[in-house]
Amino acid sequence: EAGVAQSPRYKIIEKRQSVAFWCNPISGHATLYWYQQILGQGPKLLIQFQNNGVVDDSQLPKDRFSAERLKGVDSTLKIQPAKLEDSAVYLCASSLHSRNSPLHFGNGTRLTVT
Amino acid sequence: TQLLEQSPQFLSIQEGENLTVYCNSSSVFSSLQWYRQEPGEGPVLLVTVVTGGEVKKLKRLTFQFGDARKDSSLHITAAQTGDTGLYLCAGVETSGSRLTFGEGTQLTVNP
Numbered sequence: 001e002a003g004v005a006q007s008p009r010y011k012i013i014e015k016r017q018s019v020a021f022w023c024n025p026i027s028g029h030a031t032l033y034w035y036q037q038i039l040g041q042g043p044k045l046l047i048q049f050q051n052n053g054v055v056d057d058s059q060l061p062k063d064r065f066s067a068e069r070l071k072g073v074d075s076t077l078k079i080q081p082a083k084l085e086d087s088a089v090y091l092c093a094s095s096l097h098s099r100n101s102p103l104h105f106g107n108g109t110r111l112t113v114t
Numbered sequence: 115t116q117l118l119e120q121s122p123q124f125l126s127i128q129e130g131e132n133l134t135v136y137c138n139s140s141s142v143f144s145s146l147q148w149y150r151q152e153p154g155e156g157p158v159l160l161v162t163v164v165t166g167g168e169v170k171k172l173k174r175l176t177f178q179f180g181d182a183r184k185d186s187s188l189h190i191t192a193a194q195t196g197d198t199g200l201y202l203c204a205g206v207e208t209s210g211s212r213l214t215f216g217e218g219t220q221l222t223v224n225p
Contacts, residue, residue: 033213035215040217041218042120042202042215043157043202043215045212045214055211056211091156093156100164100206103147103157103204103213104159105155105156105157105158106156107154107155107156108155108156
């Protein structure tokens with residue numbers, strides 16, 4: 001089966017600019033996740049979708065981050081305006097179900113904010 | 115305070131040695147997963163444990179879930195250079211549905 005696809009692979013922007021990341025999950029996977037992984041740390045959940053509904057966005061900085069999964073398939077994550085501390089790898093993952101199902105990760109987008 | 119504490123944070127060993135990494139918490143988990151992540155890639159699932167006291171083996175890797183479902187360990191026998199990577203544990207608390215990751219153990223196996 002095709003894996004989780006993410007683009008772009010790398011992005012460099014200046015602070016206060018905006019950026020968007022795209023994710024296409026594995027076909028048939030109802031649950032989609034966006035994680036932020038800062039260098040040297042484990043992934044931190046930003047938002048979790050079940051089909052096109054938000055299950056958990058409690059750790060999403062909503063003043064600058066937004067995400068959508070309009071048709072319950074692919075998803076976009078946006079940052080506007082970016083801050084230096086947003087420099088990280090943004091990982092998208094999908095799973096068949098939400099609880100106890102293994103996550104399948106994409107290779108991430110590495111964001112550098114200068 | 116991290117929900118899941120992993121130790122050691124860094125580990126550098128010679129090929130052929132054995133090692134154990136730990137994942138500890140004060141919370142009870144309905145399941146715990148171990149992932150390995152290589153540079154430039156996303157984490158890849160190694161195993162899921164769901165029953166207290168459960169032991170699972172994957173070739174030279176042995177995973178154990180604590181009896182109280184608060185901790186887990188990963189033991190690697192006769193490490194190989196291909197085992198190099200970031201090992202992450204992740205758990206779902208019994209009271210929630212969020213999969214939370216530990217900070218990881220960076221393992222380097224030298225030839």
